[in-house]
Amino acid sequence: MNIIEVDNLTQDYGHGRGVFDVSFAVREGEVFGFLGPNGAGKSTTIRHIMGFSRPQKGETRVFNLESFHNYYKILSNVGYLPGEIALPEGLTGWEFIKMMGDLRKTKDKERLIYLLKKFDLNPAVSTKSMSLGEKRKLAIVTAFMDDPEVLVLDEPTSGLDPVMQQVFIDFIKEEKKRGKTILLSSHMFNEVEATCDRIAIIKDGRIVTIFNAKFIKHNENKVYDIRFDKLEDLENFVKTFPRAKFKEDLVVKLGVKDVFKDKLSVHVAVNDKQVNDFINLIIGYKIKSFTELKLTLEDYFMTFYREDKDFGGMLKWKK
Amino acid sequence: MEEVIKVEHLTKDYGGGRGIFDLNFFVAKGETFGFVGTNGSGKTTTIRNIMGFIKPKSGKVTVLGMDAWKDACKIKENVAYIPGEIAFPDLTTGIEFFKAQAELLGLKSMERADELIKRLQLDPSANLKRMSKGMKQKTAIVAALMADKDILILDEPTTGLDPLMRETFLELILEEKKRGKTILMSSQMFDELETTCDRVALIYNGRIIDIADVNAIKNSTTKAYKIEFTNKEDYQKFKKLKYNIIRDQEKYFQVTVQIDDSEINKLFKSLSKYNLKFVSEVKNNLEKHFTNILEKEIKGGKNVF
Secondary structure (H helix, E strand, O other): OEEEEEEEEEEEEEOOEEEEEEEEEEEOOOEEEEEOOOOOOHHHHHHHHOOOOOOOEEEEEEOOEEOHHHHHHHHHHEEEEOOOOOOOOOOEHHHHHHHHHHHHOOOOHHHHHHHHHHOOOOOOOEHHHOOHHHHHHHHHHHHHOOOOOEEEEEOOOOOOOHHHHHHHHHHHHHHHHOOOEEEEEEOOHHHHHHHOOEEEEEEOOEEEEEEEOHHHHOOOEEEEEEEOOOHHHHHHHHHHOOEOEEEOOEEEEOEEEEEEHHHOEEEEEEEHHHHHHHHHHHOOOOOOEEEEEEOOHHHHHHHHHOHHHHOOOOOOOEO | OOEEEEEEEEEEEEEOOEEEEEEEEEEEOOOEEEEEOOOOOOHHHHHHHHOOOOOOOEEEEEEOOEEOOOOHHHHHOOEEEEOOOOOOOOOOEHHHHHHHHHHHHOOOOOHHHHHHHHHOOOOOOOEHHHOOHHHHHHHHHHHHHOOOOOEEEEEOOOOOOOHHHHHHHHHHHHHHHHOOOEEEEEEOOHHHHHHHOOEEEEEEOOEEEEEEEHHHHHOOOEEEEEEEEOOHHHHHHHHHOOOEEEEEEHHHOEEEEEEEHHHHHHHHHHHOOOOEEEEEEEOOOHHHHHHHHHHHHOOOOOOOO
């Protein structure tokens, strides 16, 4: 079941800014990552989902309710963490927590104490004197304190130090286990990679790809770098070893993908289903070293942003 | 080999276990030296000693053979610096700031500044006070690099940059390195230090625990492979062979073996007798290298990064 739906959302701010024909859905119990650099349209999309802006075209829905006309209902059932935090003046952290708690009719004090402890936040000081990191922690605590089933988090860890980022990542994994539906926008590859089930990449206001995180973490299409001692060995290998065949990003036939004479190395593509065939072939050759070229989320992301330079059909692989 | 920056027995004790204690390292001419550690581990304190902003309690810091504290002014003629926390002077726009900075540095041409502004896609006409964190960081980068100094000291230069800008910045650093600059850079991100640095020091609780040779890690002939078998029998048979198994996950019929490159042909020959699901390399990188060292250092400790 889809909890959050974005259908052909368009909001043109002029000069190429805005979002254009954005469509995706977040399923129940899923952590969905929204990845893009500053200004790509992440916050604009999220603000439409929360019902803060009226779309020029298209529609967003949460729990099957159209966002703009139902923003009050949505806000009281969705834990929301804004990208830029503006806290009301003259309040202490406690007062802010109480204010949000009254708005959302929070009853569970234990949950609040658990969160304050987890994120090591002291709410006794005035919000004005809080650092960026402390404000962010306060926003995290208030988004999660009444334990909503659905969370929309806009760059939740910006301003947090790496230790707190890790605490946050572990916390999201916990919440995911408890069945929460989470939309998380970020430009931190590690947190998206660690927490998300599916990931959308947004560029210049348009979604360029939506993919399963398994594609990065457990890609069964492998590329190995094989090195040789002598040019003779390399040439013999290239002459006798099969060529790889691809269908999009899938290796349909194992074999040589690229040859690097100067480095005495070849790249060989193998699908996991072909690994036994590969081993039986490779034992006929004498090789010097064997390494794997791993695809990282960052590399994959960059392929969409470097398209002017070298975007091709096959993924770019990094050693 | 000329030691451009030299830190000897540097100690600055702030009490309560805070500070830095008996640090020793050097940065050679043309070298890029990295500094990694959590917040509060002492990276910035060390850098501020090198910059001559604070006086060491004991020990000595020299830059180009001059005392970092006493000759701080002279040293700065050769040093570009990006601070960890950026506070701009009370000026209206980025342009005003660059002009003031150029005057201070005795810079005649703004050519390099223009080039950097373009590369980083910075709008220097923006109001300094209204700049986002990323824009402020870009402004600090331009101000530091525009005078083309021989020594660069960069305290967490990529914080606040989005991934595209981070990549552009790392390209810039690699270019500066090629041009022979001596660079000291702190960061919390292992991958960026691995890309740019020759050596990286790990600092923990104010002490240097290890200095890693990045190339030795990258070019190590010791490799680890994760191998999953399709059935228990093959998995058990393989385990009886005398390979160095560093991780064993019985429920997946999976082992991780460590070998030297010289054994790779032998390993494949052994594997050809079994039914495999996949073979995947487990990379050794800077993060793993340091995590291993820290685990030994902190008894029962887990990943502190």
